[in-house]
Amino acid sequence: MTEQTRQPEYPVNPIFIDRWSPRAFTGETISEQDLLTIIEAGRWAPSAFNAQPWRFIYARAGTPAWDALFATLNAFNQSWAQRASALIVIVSANRSQPPGAAEPKPNGTHEFDTGAAWGYLALQTTLLGWHAHGMTGFDKELARTSLGVPEGYTVQAAVAIGRRSEDKSFLAEALQSREAPSPRLPVKAIAAEGRFGFEG
Numbered sequence: 752m753t754e755q756t757r758q759p760e761y762p763v764n765p766i767f768i769d770r771w772s773p774r775a776f777t778g779e780t781i782s783e784q785d786l787l788t789i790i791e792a793g794r795w796a797p798s799a800f801n802a803q804p805w806r807f808i809y810a811r812a813g814t815p816a817w818d819a820l821f822a823t824l825n826a827f828n829q830s831w832a833q834r835a836s837a838l839i840v841i842v843s844a845n846r847s848q849p850p851g852a853a854e855p856k857p858n859g860t861h862e863f864d865t866g867a868a869w870g871y872l873a874l875q876t877t878l879l880g881w882h883a884h885g886m887t888g889f890d891k892e893l894a895r896t897s898l899g900v901p902e903g904y905t906v907q908a909a910v911a912i913g914r915r916s917e918d919k920s921f922l923a924e925a926l927q928s929r930e931a932p933s934p935r936l937p938v939k940a941i942a943a944e945g946r947f948g949f950e951g
């Protein structure tokens with residue numbers, strides 16, 4: 752990726768720069784093998800007490816499971832995600848049983864840890880030549896009921912997985928011009944030595 756918006760200040764592995772969130776997808780079929788490889792990466796994320804609070808509910812386009820996941824997306828996200836190859840709804844377990852505890856307790860890091868799993872999953876998606884696009888523009892309550900998510904789990908986010916298309920013509924015009932990798936804040940604006948205080 753050579754775009755000026757994606758110049759790292761320090762020499763990170765290119766995978767971090769190459770991962771971005773397109774909306775123009777080809778609509779091609781993704782194999783269950785690829786999709787489960789993507790989810791496998793999420794499985795290896797770190798979590799407090801190794802509680803592994805993440806859960807992934809997935810559907811590939813054209814399968815019976817697709818409609819229920821797709822129906823949870825808002826109209827904006829449906830407009831482009833209709834050409835995704837798979838959807839994933841990510842939920843997290845609110846409670847876990849720490850070592851030595853007699854029963855499950857509220858897990859204060861279930862959201863933090865599940866976010867890490869999403870990050871791993873997104874990077875593996877890029878490594879396989881696909882793209883992952885996270886979404887909170889979906890109906891979490893509908894997802895809870897239609898996907899059978901029980902009490903004690905929080906519906907966190909949805910993800911569209913697709914193969915990027917050079918053809919943006921089916922996107923709304925406003926989205927066509929936004930179909931490019933985005934920049935980031937400078938390192939000095941997000942990192943400070945020893946004490947909170949950031950430039951810019």
Ligand SMILES: Cc1cc2nc3c(=O)[nH]c(=O)nc-3n(C[C@H](O)[C@H](O)[C@H](O)COP(=O)(O)O)c2cc1C
Pocket residue numbers: 770771772773828884885886887888889908931932933
């Ligand atoms: C949790 C989360 C929710 C998001 N929700 C949406 C969404 O509902 N619709 C959408 O088009 N993009 C959504 N995005 C994509 C972000 O806008 C995008 O990741 C951000 O602008 C950074 O761009 P990049 O992923 O291309 O680097 C979401 C991303 C994340 C991580």
